[in-house]
Amino acid sequence: MSCPLYQDFTRNCIKKFPDFLEFPTFDFCASDNFKECIAYAIFTSEFICSYLTTCGNAYKKNIPKIITKMLSEKEIRDIFYKFSVQYCISQENHTTCAKYKLLSEGKIPPINLLPDGNKSNLIDLLLKRKLITQSPE
Numbered sequence: 001m002s003c004p005l006y007q008d009f010t011r012n013c014i015k016k017f018p019d020f021l022e023f024p025t026f027d028f029c030a031s032d033n034f035k036e037c038i039a040y041a042i043f044t045s046e047f048i049c050s051y052l053t054t055c056g057n058a059y060k061k062n063i064p065k066i067i068t069k070m071l072s073e074k075e076i077r078d079i080f081y082k083f084s085v086q087y088c089i090s091q092e093n094h095t096t097c098a099k100y101k102l103l104s105e106g107k108i109p110p111i112n113l114l115p116d117g118n119k120s121n122l123i124d125l126l127l128k129r130k131l132i133t134q135s136p137e
Contacts, residue, residue: 011026042084079124
């Protein structure tokens with residue numbers, strides 16, 4: 001089974017959310033795991049944070065392309081998915097998001113600020129990827 005938003009080899013979710021990160025392949029769309037997709041979760045959510053597009057634009061414009069490519073890896077995709085579900089599409093939790101708080105104050109949050117208030121580091125993601133890639137089977 002594949003995502004209902006994936007029709008004629010096209011991601012129709014991109015029409016609604018064109019500013020979000022693009023996955024490097026369509027493999028995820030055509031899999032049974034499509035419900036774990038950030039775009040699908042947002043598209044089917046009953047609630048969406050008012051800053052969702054602002055945050056999406058910031059990521060698309062400011063993160064290195066290597067991170068976009070890494071989104072096809074389950075470990076990295078799961079991190080973004082977890083935060084999206086926990087904050088971006090949660091009516092109860094969205095106001096506790098660190099980015100939401102700064103945006104509400106009229107400040108621009110740093111790109112490496114995570115919704116839980118921690119800061120990510122590109123090196124950490126790269127090392128985690130390297131560790132995952134090099135781990136014994």
